[in-house]
Amino acid sequence: MGWTVLLLAGLCEIGFTTCLKLSDGFKKLWPSLLFLVFAIASFGLMSQALKTLPLGTVYTVWTGIGAVGTALIGFLFFREEATPLRLGLLGLVLLAIIGLRVVP
Template structure:
């Protein structure tokens, strides 16, 4: 259960970073509201996941999911470069997240 909560928290983290960009410095009301809702939801779910998972693992996975998702949003929505090294290191991050899942004691 903790892993599912954590993955959803990570998805909301991607939501809040994407809305943060779209909010134009929190000057656009709808994206600003989406940022606040996603951020609060993401942190709340991260807190709930700590009932099941170790702090270090949960935080590393949460930030990893957010980082991977935000990079993908940048590439696909904002035309950021997807060079070979960038994709390689993104893959390493994904494997690290999966690795933490497999070595977690929970």
């Protein structure tokens, strides 16, 4: 259950970072409000995951999901450059996340 909650927290992190970009420095109302919703949800879910998973694992996985997901959003929707090196390095982050899930 802790891993499922942590995954949801990471997805919410992708949501709040994307809304942060869309808010234009908190000048746009709806993206700014969605930023708050996703941020509160992300931290709330992360605090739930901390009840059953180690702090270092939770923070590393939460950050990794957010980093990989936000980078993919940047590539797909904001026309950021997806070079082979960037994709490879994101793959390493993803591999580390999977490794933390698999290793006891």
